[in-house]
Amino acid sequence: MNWINAIVQGVMLGGVYALFACGLSLMFGVMRTVNLSxxxxxxxxxxxxxxxxxxxxxSPFFAVLLVLPVMGLVGVALQRGILSKALRTGGMSSMxxxxxxxxxxxxxxxxxxxxxxxxxxxxxxxxxxxxxGSSVSIPYLGVLxxxxxxxxxxxxxLLLARTGIGRAIRATAADADTAELVGIDSRRVYxxxxxxxxxxxxxxxxxxxxxxxxxxxxxxxxxxxxxxxVVIGGLGSLWGTLVGGMxxxxxxxxxxxxxxxxxxxxxxxxxLAVLAFRPQGLLGMRRSRT
Amino acid sequence: xxLLTVENLEVRHGLLRAVRDVSFAVDxxxxxxxxxxxxxxxxxxxxxxxxxxxxxxxxxxxxxVDVTAQRAHDRVAAGIALVPEGRRLFADLTVEENLLVxxxxxxxxxxxxxxxxxxxxLLDGLLKRRAGNLSGGEQQAVAIGRxxxxxxxxxxxxxxxxxxxxxxxxxxxxxxxxxxxxxxTVLLVxxxxxxxxxVARRVLCMLEGRVVLDEPAGEVTREQVVxxxxxxxxxxxxxRATAATVQEEPA
Ligand SMILES: Nc1ncnc2c1ncn2[C@@H]1O[C@H](COP(=O)(O)OP(=O)(O)O)[C@@H](O)[C@H]1O
Ligand SMILES: [Mg+2]
Numbered sequence: 001m002n003w004i005n006a007i008v009q010g011v012m013l014g015g016v017y018a019l020f021a022c023g024l025s026l027m028f029g030v031m032r033t034v035n036l037s038x039x040x041x042x043x044x045x046x047x048x049x050x051x052x053x054x055x056x057x058x059s060p061f062f063a064v065l066l067v068l069p070v071m072g073l074v075g076v077a078l079q080r081g082i083l084s085k086a087l088r089t090g091g092m093s094s095m096x097x098x099x100x101x102x103x104x105x106x107x108x109x110x111x112x113x114x115x116x117x118x119x120x121x122x123x124x125x126x127x128x129x130x131x132x133g134s135s136v137s138i139p140y141l142g143v144l145x146x147x148x149x150x151x152x153x154x155x156x157x158l159l160l161a162r163t164g165i166g167r168a169i170r171a172t173a174a175d176a177d178t179a180e181l182v183g184i185d186s187r188r189v190y191x192x193x194x195x196x197x198x199x200x201x202x203x204x205x206x207x208x209x210x211x212x213x214x215x216x217x218x219x220x221x222x223x224x225x226x227x228x229x230v231v232i233g234g235l236g237s238l239w240g241t242l243v244g245g246m247x248x249x250x251x252x253x254x255x256x257x258x259x260x261x262x263x264x265x266x267x268x269x270x271x272l273a274v275l276a277f278r279p280q281g282l283l284g285m286r287r288s289r290t
Numbered sequence: 291x292x293l294l295t296v297e298n299l300e301v302r303h304g305l306l307r308a309v310r311d312v313s314f315a316v317d318x319x320x321x322x323x324x325x326x327x328x329x330x331x332x333x334x335x336x337x338x339x340x341x342x343x344x345x346x347x348x349x350x351x352x353x354x355v356d357v358t359a360q361r362a363h364d365r366v367a368a369g370i371a372l373v374p375e376g377r378r379l380f381a382d383l384t385v386e387e388n389l390l391v392x393x394x395x396x397x398x399x400x401x402x403x404x405x406x407x408x409x410x411x412l413l414d415g416l417l418k419r420r421a422g423n424l425s426g427g428e429q430q431a432v433a434i435g436r437x438x439x440x441x442x443x444x445x446x447x448x449x450x451x452x453x454x455x456x457x458x459x460x461x462x463x464x465x466x467x468x469x470x471x472x473x474x475t476v477l478l479v480x481x482x483x484x485x486x487x488x489v490a491r492r493v494l495c496m497l498e499g500r501v502v503l504d505e506p507a508g509e510v511t512r513e514q515v516v517x518x519x520x521x522x523x524x525x526x527x528x529x530r531a532t533a534a535t536v537q538e539e540p541a
Binding site: 164167168170171174175177178179180181182183184185186 | 340341342361362363366367371372374378380381382383387388390391392394395436437439440
């Protein structure tokens with residue numbers, strides 16, 4: 001039964017990882033760039049939610065709803081101020097630029113909030129759950145996280161696959177110059193993609209902060225996990241990102257069940273195994289061009 | 291009044307002046323062919339008119355409105371559509387998606403999915419196929435159809451017959467015939483001089499970035515165009531002809 005419980009907990013953890021990876025996956029899919037400040041933007045989101053909830057005295061869930069549009073604007077600023085120029089320069093410059101932003105963000109957060117860990121109080125929800133038998137418990141917060149992750153990633157996937165806006169985004173991702181020639185404002189598409197990506201990073205940060213303590217320095221670790229999730233699931237597939245999140249979460253909790261020291265290592269091992277045996281990811285397709 | 295006016299246009303690629311001091315106008319409903327050797331600057335001119343490449347100097351006007359500062363998608367909304375050289379389809383999108391993605395500008399007009407399929411019967415039954423898997427001719431039909439989906443007032447066609455079998459070129463030009471006779475203003479780049487003189491009412495010849503000939507198609511002989519094409523009327527350079535045929539087509 002402990003193993004079943006480990007898997008259940010892994011799926012819940014996977015929900016958070018999938019949320020973390022969602023924006024990274026989207027930004028890679030649309031802008032073909034890896035945003036190295038993604039993890040620190042998630043931490044920024046967590047702090048904004050914590051500060052707002054404490055200052056106004058509202059529930060963190062309500063604070064999240066207010067912080068999401070702010071994070072969206074941060075995404076637009078990131079795109080307009082940093083990425084658009086760096087993407088035009090090409091090569092590594094966009095990754096270097098976001099790496100720089102990551103360091104700045106981390107240090108600003110450290111300066112303001114100190115290195116202390118803190119957590120986001122959600123009252124009884126943090127411990128409440130459904131007890132199944134003697135050893136399996138399903139925390140409500142975990143279920144909520146998974147539901148939000150499935151809705152978000154599934155919703156975005158459907159948006160991309162089925163709607164006119166989605167077509168315009170995919171066309172821009174494939175060839176922005178030509179998208180302009182059929183009437184698509186590619187800069188606006190990029191700005192929207194960045195807004196959604198950063199807002200979901202903030203959402204992931206908030207959900208993470210509700211289940212465990214957080215501090216200004218945790219960004220890079222979350223970025224690494226998100227990166228692993230995207231690669232495990234397959235670049236450019238949002239369903240893959242959801243699956244990748246679950247796989248990484250389960251790998252970590254099952255690893256911890258073997259021995260608590262194996263938790264993180266087990267996750268990395270699965271990541272490396274996917275890279276070695278299925279480099280396009282579990283749900284990824286080999287990309288092709290004309 | 292002219293639909294398209296180009297005045298003293300200069301377009302550069304870095305230091306290279308690919309289009310130099312080009313001026314011409316195209317009337318509403320007119321079909322104008324642009325000919326010239328490889329590297330003469332035809333594609334650069336077309337891309338500058340479409341807004342894909344910002345000119346260094348000069349002015350581009352559409353129906354009296356200066357569009358020089360407008361970005362490409364705004365010019366599409368204003369009624370300029372380019373079928374780019376090399377087709378440039380969205381390979382991972384289906385044929386239908388390639389066509390529909392161009393209808394988001396919502397310009398009113400006769401062109402929609404059904405009209406495009408009717409004009410290019412070879413696309414019938416291919417709508418759900420991935421565009422990257424089509425033959426060259428089918429891809430070219432999609433590229434033209436995609437431009438038409440924006441319901442342009444001015445259609446720019448850049449070497450639609452490039453790399454296609456002659457039979458396929460005939461099929462495409464048959465379809466284009468209906469479009470050309472439908473009143474759309476067209477500026478087309480065509481390597482095949484006979485074909486260019488056949489469909490166009492006027493022919494512009496470019497040489498090293500300049501327009502060296504601008505005549506009604508009926509009043510110009512093949513020899514005159516060939517002369518302008520190779521710059522033979524200027525101080526004759528013996529190897530000009532061979533130099534001009536050096537290929538530089540992008541993949
Ligand atoms: N993207 C580019 N970068 C640099 N030079 C270019 C580019 N595109 C075209 N050129 C150069 O500009 C000149 C005109 O090219 P182009 O407009 O493609 O001519 P054409 O279409 O008549 O063959 C050529 O010398 C070509 O090498
Ligand atoms: Mg050309």
